[in-house]
Amino acid sequence: MKTYKLNNGVSIPAFGLGTFLMTENKTYETVLDALKLGYRHLDTAAYYFNEKEVGKAIKDSNIPREEIFVTTKIMKHHNGDKELIRQSINKSLNELGLEYIDLLLIHWPNSDYKINQALWEVFEEFYEAKKLNSIGVSNFLIHHLNELLKTAKIKPAINQVECHPLLPQIPLEKYLKEHNILMSSYGPFARGEVFKEPIFNELTLIANKYNITVAQLIIAWGLKRGLTMIPKTVHHERLKENLLGSQIDITLEDVLKINKLNKAKRLYSDPDNATYFA
Numbered sequence: 001m002k003t004y005k006l007n008n009g010v011s012i013p014a015f016g017l018g019t020f021l022m023t024e025n026k027t028y029e030t031v032l033d034a035l036k037l038g039y040r041h042l043d044t045a046a047y048y049f050n051e052k053e054v055g056k057a058i059k060d061s062n063i064p065r066e067e068i069f070v071t072t073k074i075m076k077h078h079n080g081d082k083e084l085i086r087q088s089i090n091k092s093l094n095e096l097g098l099e100y101i102d103l104l105l106i107h108w109p110n111s112d113y114k115i116n117q118a119l120w121e122v123f124e125e126f127y128e129a130k131k132l133n134s135i136g137v138s139n140f141l142i143h144h145l146n147e148l149l150k151t152a153k154i155k156p157a158i159n160q161v162e163c164h165p166l167l168p169q170i171p172l173e174k175y176l177k178e179h180n181i182l183m184s185s186y187g188p189f190a191r192g193e194v195f196k197e198p199i200f201n202e203l204t205l206i207a208n209k210y211n212i213t214v215a216q217l218i219i220a221w222g223l224k225r226g227l228t229m230i231p232k233t234v235h236h237e238r239l240k241e242n243l244l245g246s247q248i249d250i251t252l253e254d255v256l257k258i259n260k261l262n263k264a265k266r267l268y269s270d271p272d273n274a275t276y277f278a
Contacts, residue, residue: 001040002223002246006157007180010134012103013069014223015246016041017239018186018232024053030234031057035068037239043160043186043230044096045073045107046088047276051095059097070098071160071230073107073138077277080118089126100131105138105160108274113147124154136160138186139271142175149179160184163227165194165203165218165258166265173225184228188218191267199261206254216245221258224250 002014017034019027019042027050031042035057044054051072058068072092078084093101104123110116123135136158137148149155159176163169163185176183189195194203194214207217215231219242222229231242269276 001038004182004226004228006134006182007155008134008157010102010157012134012158012182012228013041014228015219015243016043016069016071016228016230018043018230019050019054020045020048020186020232022048022050022232022234024050026234027053028057030239032061033236034239035061035063037243039239039243040067041069041071041228041230043071045075046092046095047073047075047107051092052097055096055098065098069102070096071103071105072096072101073105074119075107075276077110077115077119080112080115082118082122085119085122086125089122089131093131100133103134103136103158104132105136105158106140108139108269108277109137109141109144109271110277111272113144116144116148117151120148120152124152127154134158136181139269139274141271142172144271145175145179145181155179156181158182158184158228160186162187162266162268163222164188164190164267165199165221165261166190166263166267168259168262170259170262173227182226182228184230185222186230187268188222188229188231189215190265193265193267194218202261203258206250206257209254210248210250212245212248213241215241216248217250217258219245220248220250221255224252224255
């Protein structure tokens, strides 16, 4: 499977499985199935309330721990209270049943830059203690990153954001490349919007050139751009279909065609107004 090197030298599989909105039983079954199929990158979060099931599936898979890359995220900011933030990180470690987490993210930025900086200082503590192999952020806009970088001793390795053909995030991608921060795409299928007309027809015309599905095309589009792609599904056949998409190469010309489908359409929360971190 294709991997990238993060800015701290850690390797991350370019393709993985998202677990947002998976029920407890479905999480365990789906993660175990995905691991058997060859997935090696799992993405969860405290807010998904399924870290325990992800951890159990990892254990029951009997795959060596070092072969599986686990990403999770903390949600609550606790008004910058560092001790409560530490407790949140330890809770994720305990829920997952792991000695270390491969990548921990701040799930959403706080509108108060100082709270983001306090969170990051605790992340750096756990990173230096080798409880976290890498640390990053999610849903951060350029202004959030600019302020975080003013005090960060360790640069974020990743910014995981909503990214799909209706919102390709080209300006943010340019900024992240300039700062050697990897961009990761969640919601690559735009909550099913890419399977509706008129965009579905436009994507199908490109996909037909490669004899692949639109889902596979979108995964290949993101990987060609150098993003990590973490689509979510609970269906066995879709797991196989998406995994095959990670092995497809498309031309830069077709990447640009898909980029031009941009409608500046956000399907998830606005990071400047999200309230999940209270």
